[in-house]
Structures are given as structure tokens and as C-alpha cells.
Amino acid sequence: MAEQEAAARAVLVVGGTSGIGLATARRLAAEGARVAVAARAADRVDAVARELVDLGATDAVGLVTDLAEPGSAAGAVDATLARFGRVDVVITSAQVMAYGTVEQVDAEAFDRVTRVAVQGTFELARAALPALRRSGGGSLVVVSSLLAEIAVPSMSTYCTAKWGQLGLVRSLQAETRRERDLHVTLVLPGAIDTPIYEQGGTWAGRRGHAPPPVVAPDAVARACVRALDRPRRMVHVGPANRLAVAGFRLLPGVYDVLAPVLVDRVVLRGPRVPDDPGNVLAPRADREGERGGWRWWGVRRRR
Numbered sequence: 001m002a003e004q005e006a007a008a009r010a011v012l013v014v015g016g017t018s019g020i021g022l023a024t025a026r027r028l029a030a031e032g033a034r035v036a037v038a039a040r041a042a043d044r045v046d047a048v049a050r051e052l053v054d055l056g057a058t059d060a061v062g063l064v065t066d067l068a069e070p071g072s073a074a075g076a077v078d079a080t081l082a083r084f085g086r087v088d089v090v091i092t093s094a095q096v097m098a099y100g101t102v103e104q105v106d107a108e109a110f111d112r113v114t115r116v117a118v119q120g121t122f123e124l125a126r127a128a129l130p131a132l133r134r135s136g137g138g139s140l141v142v143v144s145s146l147l148a149e150i151a152v153p154s155m156s157t158y159c160t161a162k163w164g165q166l167g168l169v170r171s172l173q174a175e176t177r178r179e180r181d182l183h184v185t186l187v188l189p190g191a192i193d194t195p196i197y198e199q200g201g202t203w204a205g206r207r208g209h210a211p212p213p214v215v216a217p218d219a220v221a222r223a224c225v226r227a228l229d230r231p232r233r234m235v236h237v238g239p240a241n242r243l244a245v246a247g248f249r250l251l252p253g254v255y256d257v258l259a260p261v262l263v264d265r266v267v268l269r270g271p272r273v274p275d276d277p278g279n280v281l282a283p284r285a286d287r288e289g290e291r292g293g294w295r296w297w298g299v300r301r302r303r
Ligand SMILES: NC(=O)c1ccc[n+]([C@@H]2O[C@H](COP(=O)([O-])OP(=O)(O)OC[C@H]3O[C@@H](n4cnc5c(N)ncnc54)[C@H](OP(=O)(O)O)[C@@H]3O)[C@@H](O)[C@H]2O)c1
Pocket: 014, 015, 016, 017, 018, 019, 020, 021, 038, 039, 040, 041, 044, 065, 066, 067, 068, 092, 093, 094, 095, 096, 116, 143, 144, 145, 146, 147, 188, 189, 190, 191, 192, 193, 194, 195, 196, 199, 210, 279, 282, 283, 284, 285, 289
């Protein structure tokens, strides 16, 4: 048992209670890793940690963590070190989302969404890198978005958050380039079937919908886990990502005509709804899970 424990990776997954983070934590647990799962909702982190042990994790622990709160990311890294004696992998998949134009969106929501992505990733990296070095090396994996490379109207808050996160992580990769045992990977998913669309806050008068093609969260989890053994700078997950980035860069005039149409007809379709902060300011654990119920073509299964 002692040898098995020594061989098992010690992993921290921030945002590991829902969607892509949960799928990744489950994959790592099934491989026998030691997994610390961190998010804001206390009952949920504990329940997920118990489930991970049932799935095969050598050990698992839930850590209440809010990346928007100064010091919280460092606390999660310290708690992981204390529990497992080492940290080999730190993954962040934590994010909240807010719909609405720059003029519509609530200013506090803008602050929270961008804070989780930028300050949260900054603080997590500053705590994680020294811990990984002390453990003999390892990987930091940041789950970002296709929207770190393109801009979409009525998602200006999320785009700002993800472009900021992209700049931070690409700079971090350049800063750590000479360290052979330290790897920083950025994963950029397109639309994924997770609860984030239902959880997102809206000030746009309508709810967000996943635009097709919608991919399963386990496809992103696979990319995150693969990056641990084969580190890469950036990994896109989503069949339409390259086309969207090429259109945005090469044909900006056409892109700027088409993007608002796509948002109006596909992303923000459906009945009018009042302003709703969703899970931006506080978690809604009852709506969390690995999948959100979206089919490949962007229609939601009835629950
Ligand atoms: N789903 C997609 O279509 C899609 C597309 C592109 C990129 N992404 C990216 O993929 C990542 C995962 O998204 P997802 O779709 O899996 O979302 P999700 O299902 O809503 O899961 C988000 C996770 O982050 C946690 N979280 C939220 N705010 C946090 C905070 N302040 N501190 C710590 N944890 C926090 C949530 O738990 P609590 O609420 O309990 O804190 C939850 O565990 C995000 O970076 C997202 O931007 C998703």
C-alpha cells in the first residue's frame, strides 16, 4: 500500500465539482491518483471527494476554495501538500459566466467573473509552481476557452476574463520555459455539455444556450490528463475551434457581421427572463454535475 501511495499522482483540481473539472477528477481517480477537489460549495466538495474514493482514488479530500478571495488558492495548495505530502499536478477548471453587453452586465458580476479567471489563476500559479518544484516537478493545467482567442457580443465579461487568462498563462509559459520538469498547459474547449450555461448569470434578457457543435466534458478531461504526460502549450478541444479562430483573425469584417447573428439566434434564444446572477456571486451546488444535458446540435434534453 505504501508503494502504491508513493506512485499515485497527487493532484489538486480547482473547480472539480462540476462539468470539465468533475470529469477530470473522475478520470484521475479511476487511475488511482490522490485527488484534492476544490470549489466554493462545502457539501459538494465533500460529496465529490467521497465519490472519487469509490471510483478508485488512492485518497481524496474536499477543499472549500474561492478563487475570487485573496489567499484562498494558496490555502488549497497548502492543504493538498499537507494531505498528500506532495503536489504533482494542479488543474484549474474553475469559472463563472455572465451574459450581457458591457452596458447591460452588472458591474459586480464583471468583477467576479474576471477575478476568478485572472487574479484566481495568478494566485493559484504563484502558490502551485513552488509546490510543484518542491515535489520534483509537475504540471499546471489551466482550462481556458475558445473565447480566449475570439470575441463574442453579449459575452464581453467572459471574453475579457478568458483573454486575460490567456495572456497570463502564455506569459507564464515563457517565464518557466527553461525549467524542464515544470509544465504549464492551456486547454481551450469550444462548447461543452456542462451546467455552466444554466449556471451563468444573465443581464441580457435571455438565458445562455450551448452553441453547436457541443462536445462531452470527458473529451476535455482526456485532453487535460493527456497533457500531464505529453505537455503542450495550447490544446484546443472542439471540432469548430480552428475555423472560428481563423474567421476571427482572417476575415474580421465578415466575422463581426456573423457573430451577433449567431448570438441572437443560437446563444441567447428563447423566452425573455429577468436579470439573474446565476452562480456568479454564490454557488448553486444543486445544479452541479458532470453534464448539462446538451445534445451535439445545441438542443437541451428534457429533464
Ligand atoms: N462548458 C463549456 O461550454 C465551456 C466552453 C469553453 C470553456 N469552458 C471552460 O471550462 C472550465 C470549466 O467549465 P465548466 O463548463 O465545467 O463549468 P461548471 O460545470 O459550471 O463548473 C465550474 C466549476 O468551478 C467552480 N467554481 C466556480 N467559481 C469558483 C470560484 N470562485 N472558486 C473556486 N471554484 C469555483 C464550481 O463550483 P462552485 O460553484 O461550488 O464554486 C464548479 O466546480 C471553465 O474555465 C470554463 O470557462 C467551458
